[in-house]
Amino acid sequence: MVFAAASLRVALAQAAERWSGDLEVSTAGSHVLRRQIEAGAPADVFIPASFAHAEAASILPLLDRPTELVCNDLVLVVPSESPIHSFEELSGAQRIVLGTPDVPVGEYADVALQRGADAWGARWRERVMHHVVSREIDVRQVLAKVTLGEADAALVYASDARVADVRRIDLPTDVRVQARYPIASVRGANPDGVRFARWLRSDQGLEVLFDHGFEPCAVGDLGAP
Amino acid sequence: MTRTVEAGWTRVLRSLARVGAALLLVLIALPIVSLALTLRVSDLGDAVERGLWQALTLSLTSTTVAAAVLVLLGTPLAWSLARTSSRWARAIEMLVRLPAVTPPAVAGVALLAAFGRQGLFGDSLAELGVALPFSTAAVIIAQVFVAAPFYVLPLQDAFREIDEDMLWTARSLGASPTRVFFRISLPLAMPSLLSGLAIGWARALGEFGATLVFAGNLPGTTQTLPIAIYTAMEGDLGPARAMAIVLLVVAMLLFLVLRSKPLASMLGRSR
C-alpha cells in the first residue's frame, strides 16, 4: 500500500500499471496521510509533498530514512486569454488564489513570493498579497478557481498545470521554487512495497513521474526552508 | 399458557428496542464526548492564534444575516405555497427541496454557475459593480441556499394545517388578510417557524462545501468557523479540536434559545 500526496495521484496510477506486481495507492493531503500512518494505518510506502511531513518527530521513528524522490516545480497559471505573461506581472492580477499556508503548495507559494520580494521589492509583494482573495485547502480547489474563471492567477504545481486548460508561466531562475518529495518505506513494511519503492526511484519509475510534469530536483536549496 | 408466551415476546422486543436505541445514542455521543475529553487548554490558545475569534465572529454574523433573510423571504414563500394548490406550487416545492439533497460542493459549483464572473448573471452583476465570489455576501448567499429547505418546507406544512374555515371566519369578523396573518396564522405556525429556523440556522453554521467553492477561504472575509477548522487540521489537530468544540457549543446554545418555551410562548400568544 502506497500513501502518497494528492499531486501524485495520476502519475502513480500509471506507475502502478507499469509495475509488475500488485499495488494499491491511496492519495490524500500529506497531513491526512501522515496522521493515518501515525494512527497505525497499513501503509508500506509514504510519499508526502514535503520533507517536513516525513521528518516530523511524530512520524520519523515509524519510517526508514526518507530519501529525495522527485521534485515538482511551483508554477504560475493564468487563464489562456490572460494579459499576464511573467511572474513579475502577477502584481497586476485582480484576483489571486493560493494554497493555505498549512499545505505544502501554500507554503511554497509564500516562499516564492518572498523570493519575488527579494528580487522586485517589498512593494511588489504587498500588491500581490492585496489581491489574494482566497487561500484554499488543496490544490484542486486552487486550480478549480482558475478553470472556472473566478481567479486571474494562481500558484500551483507543474504536475497540476498540465491537466488543466490554463496557461503555465515558469518562475524565473532566481525566484524558482520546487516541492521536494521524499520517499520512505514504513518500518515493518511488506517486502513488495519496499521493492516498489526501489523501482520508483529507478530510471524506469522516474520516467513515469517525469511524464507527468515532475522534474529531477535541481541542485541547491530550492525547496521550502 | 399463551399469555405468558406473548408477554415474554413483548419483553424481548422491548429490550431489543432499548438496546438499539442505546447503540445509536452511543454512536452519536461517543465522538462528541471523545472530542471534548481530548481537549487541552493550550489548544484553545493555539486556536485563537489561528484565527478562532475571527472565524467565530464571521460565522455568527453571516448566519444571523442569513437567518434574517430566511425569515423575511422564506415566510411569505411558505405562506404562498401553503395556500395554493396549483401545479406550479408543487413544482416550486420540489425546487425548494433541492438544496437539501444536493452535495454541498455541487451546490457551490451551481452558485458559481449563476453568480460567478463567468456565470449567468456575472455580467449583469459586474455592471452593478458587484462581484460575489470571494466576498462575505457570497458566504451569506451560500448559507441561505443550503438552509432554505429546512426553514420553508416545515413552515409551509404548518401553514397548510391551519383550518381554512377558521381563517375565513376571522375575515368575516372584519379582519383584513394582514391582520389574520399576523394575529392568527403566524402565532399558530410559530412552533414550526422556530423549529425550522433552529435547524436551518444550524445547517448554515455548519455549512462548508458550498461556501468553500463559491466564496473561497480568506480569514476575516470568508473563512467561517467550519472552514477554519478544516484548515487548522492541516497543522496540529489540537487547535482544530478546540475550534470544533466551540462550534458545537455555539450550535447547542442556539438550539436551546430558539427552542426554549419562554420564547415560543412569547411569540406564539397574540397580544
Added chain:
Amino acid sequence: MSLELDLTVKQGTLTLEVEVECEGVTAVMGPNGAGKTTLLRACIGAITPERGSIVLGGRTLLDRNTNLPPEDRHIAYVPQGLGLFPHMSALENVVFARRRGSSAQKRAEAGRLLEELEMSHLAERFPRELSGGEQQKVALARAMAADPELLLLDEPLSALDPTAKPRMRRFLAIWLSETGLPALLVTHDPADAVEFADDLLVLEDGRVSQRGTLDDVAVRPATEFVAALTAGLIERRPRTLPPPSVVSEDE
C-alpha cells in the same frame, strides 16, 4: 333587513344555482353535498361565484363590478367547527371581533357580551378547556361582537352530545330572536328548523327544491326529500296555541 341572492357557484362537481330573498331566520336544509355550506361560503366571500349578485339590506356586496372582501361584508360566519382561535382565551377571541374603540373599550364590550351568555367566569379559559356548549356560546358572542348585519351558522348544534342539544336549541332560539338579526342556519335536523326558523330553504343537488314557511312546506312537500324531512313535523310544533277565544255568552 333582507338578503337578496342570485348566484351560480361551481364547486367541484357541484353547480349551485340559487335565486332567493331571505328575511328573518332561514333554515337551510338538504342532503349531503347539496351545496348548503357552499352557499354560506359564497355569501361571506370565501368562494367567488361564476356569476351573480348579493345584496344585503340594500347594500351591494357582489355584482359584476363589485366584489367586497369578507371583512367588508358585515356578515358573521360561524362554521361547523366554530372556528375558535385556539391560541386565544375566550375573551380574546371575542375582543378580536371588535374593530372600534380603545383596547380597554374592546375588552369591556367583549366582557359584556360574554356575561350576557353567562360565560364571564370562563373568560380566561382557552377553547380546548371548554365544553361543546360553552365553545358554542363563545363563538356566538364573538359573532355578535363584530356588529354584523347577517349571521351565518353552519350546523350549530352538530358538535353537541344529544343530552345537551335540546337546551342549546332552546337557548339558540331565544338568542336569535333577541338579537333580531337575520340569519341563515344550515342544519340537518328538522327539530332545529322547528325551534328557531321562520322560513325554510331546501337545497337539493345545487338547486332550491322548495321554499316557504314550515307550515307550507310540511303540508305541500315538493319532493320526496322534503316530505321525509317534514314528516311528523306538524305534530312537533311547539308553537303556543292561540289564546282561547272568548266565547261570548250570546253565541
